[in-house]
Amino acid sequence: MTTTGPDTCKVGGHTDIGRRKHNEDSFLIDPELGLYVVADGVGGHKAGEVASNITCQVVRREVAAGTDLAAAVLLANREVSDAVASGTGKAGMASTVVAAVVRDGLCDIAWVGDSRAYLLWRDRLSLVSRDHSYVEAQLAAGRITPEEALTHPRRNVILQAIGLHEDGELNVGRNKGRLQPGSRLLLCSDGISDPLDAEQLAQILMRGGDPEAACERLVALALQCGGKDNATAVLVDTPATADDDTAHDPPQATWTFDSASGSYDGQAPLAPREEAPHDPLGQTQIMSVSEAEQSALETGSGGNRARYWWLALLLGALALALAASLQ
Template identity: 40%
Template sequence: FSPADRWPTIDAFKAELIALGGTFRLRAAAMTDVGRVREHNEDAVLAVDYTRESLVDPAQSHLYVVADGMGGAEAGEIAAAIAVQTIRSYIESRLESARGEVTNGAELLTAALEEANSRIIEYVASHPESRGMGSTGVCALVAPPDAAVAWVGDSRGYLMEGATLRQVTKDHSLVQRLIEIGQITAEEAHTHEHKNVITRSLGARQSGPAGAEAVSLKLKRGDKLMLCSDGLTAHVDDRQIHDILGRNPDPFDAARELIVAANAGGGTDNITVIVVYAS
């Protein structure tokens, strides 16, 4: 309804229509860093592309996973590794049976996270010394232009559309719950004494589901998707994320600068980030 939002000429409108019918390309960078305080990196990261070559019916899909493990005696590293491996195996088996087609990414990802939850519970049952271990998880499955993001815990997913950045996940954490019921503000959450307490995680219970959630998205050319562990968001706020994603035309440079910024802010935890650019 606003004239300022309309195409200035018929040629500009035509160019947009041609672009919409063209090839959709994704560029991604995945990085993880131990940070400045921890001795071990208990995060795990995965970025993998699936392509079905066909002149008649080609297909492409992309899986991205960030897992933030927790638990002593290197148990966190094991939990994160189990999460990533299980999610990958689950998605690959479903893609293979569906000949590479993704029909409901959100449903697939939540099921994959719940499968990872079961595998971690089974590991703890057979390794009592690892009791208390678990992992958060955030993952994205993209079959352009469709995308889905699913999560458990406080690892996050963000989408940048044009100049607008929004968090598409909602933390499963105590401070998020306090924000929702009005006891604290989002600003107060950053310094709250219980800011690291999460309310859901993979392997948190001896039985039952983890409570994974998911959202479905439609990507457009120029959109930027970011997944990260809380080691990033503990020190880099949304304004800085917006600035870094907006300034860097290459996802590798954006991912590297995000990790540098988290370390510059203190680096008190492991830092993992995946940046995906659609063009």
């Protein structure tokens, strides 16, 4: 059902289990608070859905109490961790999250992991969040190109998640700015952003119409394009006005990247990302930077070369044995 927010924003959401056994995604729409959240649980065996639900509820409770959005996300991280420690949660459960507070024409976005926020304005789609992922870290450090990122074997590895980090170790991505009249803000799990590229996302969003219907089309197309994961979308439409104010550009912000830890701090840039990885992926994995790099060495091109050397040595030994037997 499409609802109306405090700024007469129209909002809708939709989720689908995809080809998984459980839907570990959760989403929240609170028009009175102007709060919208998508959380993608990780852990399997229903553990992920517990983590994503706790994340949504804690963020809503804290924002309702006047807590800053990023601080609310940090408190969600603490409560998911506490739930595991107390036994009310399940070991290994975690969640990504992307959340937005839209009030008085201003938008505050916060995220952890690879759930994303996109902004459509004047038929231009921009990615307004940056994944806490191994591939994004490699891009930021200049170690790979955007083209290489599209097919990187570790593009489903995330470096940050709610519930698996101490407060001081969790970096909450942040973006703030003014939403122009007629903008569409999309929050989605990777079940949407992985199988669909930027052009496919933009085509559906540019069709306009009811936000919930648009979310349903996004989810259906993601599954049609080979997506296997739970798929969730929340869409916030700001009302268009006759005197469209063009004095403000979409929000701009800056961030910092620590190549030693592979972590992000501050606010994410709004440079548009023309392409999004769209090959269907397997289950999201959570690793540290060092674990991801070691895994890449073991299974990447270096690992393949090692296997080829062992095969060559084996064939050489067989050839020598055959030659000796013929003498």
